[in-house]
Amino acid sequence: MHSAVRPLAITASLVALLAAIPLVFVAYKSSGLTLTKWGGLWQSRLPELLVNTLSLSVLVAIGSLILGVSAAWLVARRHFRGRRLVSWLLVLPLAIPTYVFAHIYTVITADDGWLGQLWLALFGSSIDIFNLWGSALILTLAGFSYVFLLVRIALMDANRSLEEAARIQGAKPFSVFWHVNLPLIRPAIAAAMAVVVLHTLSDFGAVSMLRFQTFTLSIYLQMSGRLDDEAAAGLSLILVALSLTFMILERFFRSRARYFSNAQSRYQQPRKASKGELLVIWLWLGLICLFAFIIPLLWMLQWTWQAIASGAIDARFWGYTLNSLTVGALAATVAMIVALPVGLFHTRIKSWLSNICLYFSSVGFVLPGPVVALGIISFAIFAVPALYGGLTLLVLALVIRFLPLAVQSQEAAMQQLTPSIEQAGRILGAGSLENLKRVILPMIRGGMASAWVLVFIDAIKELPATLLLRPVGFDTLPVRIWIEASEEMLELAAPAALIIVLATLPAIWLMARSSGNRREHGF
Amino acid sequence: MLGLKRSFVLVLATISLFASQFILASERLVVYSGRSDQFVLPVIDAFTKKTGIEVQLHNAKSTALLNKLILEGERTQADLFLSNDSGNLQVGADKGLFLPLPEELVADIPEQYRAPDNSWVGLSSRMRVLVINTGAENVADIDSVFDLADPALKGRLAITHSANGSFIAGTTVYMLAAGEEKTRDWLKGMKANVDGKVFNKHSKVVKAVAAGKADVGLVNHYYIYRHLAKSPDAAIKIVLPDQGKDGIGVAENVAGIAISQYSKKLDAAKAFVAFLVSEQGQKIFAEINREYPVRPGVAAAAEVPPAGSFKVADVPMYKLGTERNRTLDMIEAVGMP
Numbered sequence: 001m002h003s004a005v006r007p008l009a010i011t012a013s014l015v016a017l018l019a020a021i022p023l024v025f026v027a028y029k030s031s032g033l034t035l036t037k038w039g040g041l042w043q044s045r046l047p048e049l050l051v052n053t054l055s056l057s058v059l060v061a062i063g064s065l066i067l068g069v070s071a072a073w074l075v076a077r078r079h080f081r082g083r084r085l086v087s088w089l090l091v092l093p094l095a096i097p098t099y100v101f102a103h104i105y106t107v108i109t110a111d112d113g114w115l116g117q118l119w120l121a122l123f124g125s126s127i128d129i130f131n132l133w134g135s136a137l138i139l140t141l142a143g144f145s146y147v148f149l150l151v152r153i154a155l156m157d158a159n160r161s162l163e164e165a166a167r168i169q170g171a172k173p174f175s176v177f178w179h180v181n182l183p184l185i186r187p188a189i190a191a192a193m194a195v196v197v198l199h200t201l202s203d204f205g206a207v208s209m210l211r212f213q214t215f216t217l218s219i220y221l222q223m224s225g226r227l228d229d230e231a232a233a234g235l236s237l238i239l240v241a242l243s244l245t246f247m248i249l250e251r252f253f254r255s256r257a258r259y260f261s262n263a264q265s266r267y268q269q270p271r272k273a274s275k276g277e278l279l280v281i282w283l284w285l286g287l288i289c290l291f292a293f294i295i296p297l298l299w300m301l302q303w304t305w306q307a308i309a310s311g312a313i314d315a316r317f318w319g320y321t322l323n324s325l326t327v328g329a330l331a332a333t334v335a336m337i338v339a340l341p342v343g344l345f346h347t348r349i350k351s352w353l354s355n356i357c358l359y360f361s362s363v364g365f366v367l368p369g370p371v372v373a374l375g376i377i378s379f380a381i382f383a384v385p386a387l388y389g390g391l392t393l394l395v396l397a398l399v400i401r402f403l404p405l406a407v408q409s410q411e412a413a414m415q416q417l418t419p420s421i422e423q424a425g426r427i428l429g430a431g432s433l434e435n436l437k438r439v440i441l442p443m444i445r446g447g448m449a450s451a452w453v454l455v456f457i458d459a460i461k462e463l464p465a466t467l468l469l470r471p472v473g474f475d476t477l478p479v480r481i482w483i484e485a486s487e488e489m490l491e492l493a494a495p496a497a498l499i500i501v502l503a504t505l506p507a508i509w510l511m512a513r514s515s516g517n518r519r520e521h522g523f
Numbered sequence: 524m525l526g527l528k529r530s531f532v533l534v535l536a537t538i539s540l541f542a543s544q545f546i547l548a549s550e551r552l553v554v555y556s557g558r559s560d561q562f563v564l565p566v567i568d569a570f571t572k573k574t575g576i577e578v579q580l581h582n583a584k585s586t587a588l589l590n591k592l593i594l595e596g597e598r599t600q601a602d603l604f605l606s607n608d609s610g611n612l613q614v615g616a617d618k619g620l621f622l623p624l625p626e627e628l629v630a631d632i633p634e635q636y637r638a639p640d641n642s643w644v645g646l647s648s649r650m651r652v653l654v655i656n657t658g659a660e661n662v663a664d665i666d667s668v669f670d671l672a673d674p675a676l677k678g679r680l681a682i683t684h685s686a687n688g689s690f691i692a693g694t695t696v697y698m699l700a701a702g703e704e705k706t707r708d709w710l711k712g713m714k715a716n717v718d719g720k721v722f723n724k725h726s727k728v729v730k731a732v733a734a735g736k737a738d739v740g741l742v743n744h745y746y747i748y749r750h751l752a753k754s755p756d757a758a759i760k761i762v763l764p765d766q767g768k769d770g771i772g773v774a775e776n777v778a779g780i781a782i783s784q785y786s787k788k789l790d791a792a793k794a795f796v797a798f799l800v801s802e803q804g805q806k807i808f809a810e811i812n813r814e815y816p817v818r819p820g821v822a823a824a825a826e827v828p829p830a831g832s833f834k835v836a837d838v839p840m841y842k843l844g845t846e847r848n849r850t851l852d853m854i855e856a857v858g859m860p
Contacts, residue, residue: 211723
């Protein structure tokens with residue numbers, strides 16, 4: 001191993017070890033499972049859980065792909081009134097936690113909700129979203145924005161000369177998309193799919209609200225009903241295996257396509273939309289925005305108004321807000337920093353060690369939040385009892401949960417670092433630290449910023465691990481939403497959800513700004 | 524780079540801010556609470572006013588808190604554990620998490636509402652009852668929970684999903700009072716009647732019955748009165764099931780409290796329990812959620828059927844913990860949604 005790489009390898013391994021804490025907990029706990037118990041698990045629930053979890057992932061992936069890619073293409077390739085607004089509206093669903101989405105949709109599709117009544121009038125039956133399709137719909141609405149964001153950036157950055165060449169040769173628009181655009185945006189699609197599917201596999205909010213039996217819900221029920229840690233750990237282990245398989249497949253798929261665009265790629269104003277196209281754009285994008293953001297927003301505004309009117313928003317509420325912002329910012333900052341060695345190591349060196357570091361750093365994301373939390377509690381009490389009960393452990397848990405988001409987006413940025421750039425730095429006499437500071441960091445600024453933002457958005461929404469790990473008396477907004485919503489005190493849950501959306505706005509703006517060609521991206 | 528320095532300064536500032544908050548918290552009694560804050564805060568206010576002792580609630584699901592207590596062991600910050608389900612309290616007691624309460628502290632509370640070794644004490648009781656739509660036909664002779672398995676109710680029955688803590692507790696009581704076989708058949712009958720459509724909240728069961736979407740539902744009694752308080756003209760009525768000479772009586776479950784084995788504020792914790800079982804504490808604690816105080820002689824809220832006017836199943840509450848896994852086995856074997 002090259003001497004300049006060794007410190008990198010060591011730091012990356014340390015991060016991976018830290019991230020693997022919950023996995024060690026799960027492995028240790030499930031080692032207590034006897035063969036008969038494994039057999040019992042297999043017979044009683046595994047087949048159903050596998051089918052449910054996999055079909056949900058596939059449906060959400062397809063749904064997000066359709067919504068995300070179509071919206072990204074329309075926004076990137078056509079100019080129309082309201083394009084800026086739509087670009088915002090299509091990203092903002094990221095700010096709404098899945099349990100809030102699920103809660104809102106269960107309320108409005110109930111028989112006495114307005115959507116339920118509308119449906120009843122139109123089709124003569126009730127809507128039932130407490131099933132696979134409902135869960136898939138909610139998770140698609142909550143997750144397609146990842147696809148939209150990454151694909152739109154890829155389309156914007158794609159070299160237009162290739163498209164023009166194809167068009168001059170007489171290719172129809174769809175054919176251009178299929179043969180020219182799609183191969184170019186494939187890495188972006190793959191990366192976005194990974195984020196969407198991993199979110200789906202680890203989602204607890206929507207499936208618990210809709211009672212759709214996936215691995216996460218079943219693990220939770222094992223832990224809560226019987227206090228059966230061993231069965232929960234066994235199921236978690238299978239979930240991790242499932243997720244890692246998926247990630248390896250995704251990596252394999254992505255590694256086959258890597259394009260370096262040359263430095264002269266230029267930006268071109270998108271074509272003005274024709275009348276017919278305008279109609280499609282407004283209808284299609286309007287519909288997506290309506291269900292993914294406007295309806296939830298109106299619901300939050302309505303109940304927040306009631307909360308203000310009834311004087312429910314007091315100093316304590318702002319305390320929860322401050323708590324949430326602090327935890328989110330801390331977790332995002334730490335994750336951004338510790339993701340750096342893992343991402344850099346893996347981009348530079350393809351070895352078994354760098355792969356292991358990468359996969360270990362992803363484990364926290366796919367394990368259910370309560371399992372991560374319990375793992376960290378056990379670890380802290382065993383190894384660093386002095387930390388127990390403080391904010392540090394909560395931040396650690398959130399970093400472990402969302403580290404892969406940071407690694408993924410930094411790695412995407414690092415791929416532009418062609419070896420020649422670093423060699424140039426070294427030839428000019430820069431040491432590895434100076435190279436990092438003066439060459440690498442400035443070049444991956446965008447990736448660092450989106451890493452920070454992605455972690456911040458998820459950390460500020462996180463519920464299950466926060467619920468267990470927060471210091472006594474330290475309530476965050478999601479915790480309050482959960483407490484109030486479980487007693488149907490909607491006027492108290494809604495303002496908290498609204499604040500989460502507002503708090504995420506600057507973060508999203510930051511990400512959009514730093515992702516390359518600023519103004520042209522419509523933000 | 525993204526104002527890294529600035530964010531660190533911000534972070535340091537907030538940490539010091541929080542540090543001061545936690546120093547305050549450490550002087551307070553910490554209660555891990557599985558009961559909604561709004562139903563606990565009034566009694567805490569009264570307690571603090573009387574004794575000057577501050578109480579910090581730490582809310583989460585009872586079972587999650589129990590898991591946390593088990594993992595934390597002696598590192599726990601909890602002085603007390605408050606749960607809406609005596610099953611959880613007994614499971615914790617069996618794991619040795621709690622300090623048995625002195626007999627004189629809880630002597631006024633009937634024995635069936637306490638752990639055999641006084642590891643926990645019940646505070647308020649809720650009844651498993653039927654809610655019936657007043658306009659529904661053919662429901663006049665429904666007077667037992669076991670009638671809910673009658674195929675005539677197909678598509679007309681509203682229940683919560685079987686992972687609900689109250690559902691599990693109720694099933695345990697029926698299993699112990701009426702036998703395993705009868706209870707299993709009952710579950711099977713209800714499973715056929717609901718055909719996969721169950722509710723995730725009791726309030727929605729009541730709502731469905733009030734809207735005429737279902738004729739009859741199985742709920743905790745206070746959900747009915749909570750609904751009636753919001754819409755007094757709702758077309759629902761309460762039926763206390765399984766009365767009469769041969770009836771097993773209404774199934775009940777109690778919310779209760781225990782002192783952590785590792786509490787360093789034992790005197791304050793005992794004072795809190797003493798206040799909760801006192802007449803004043805009992806009245807406030809139970810009334811706000813329209814539950815029945817467990818202390819004899821303290822009346823429940825005016826709108827609920829008075830205690831003593833109906834028969835209650837004779838099952839000591841600690842059994843809800845010791846028998847829970849058997850109930851879960853049965854529910855799973857039936858495949859209850």
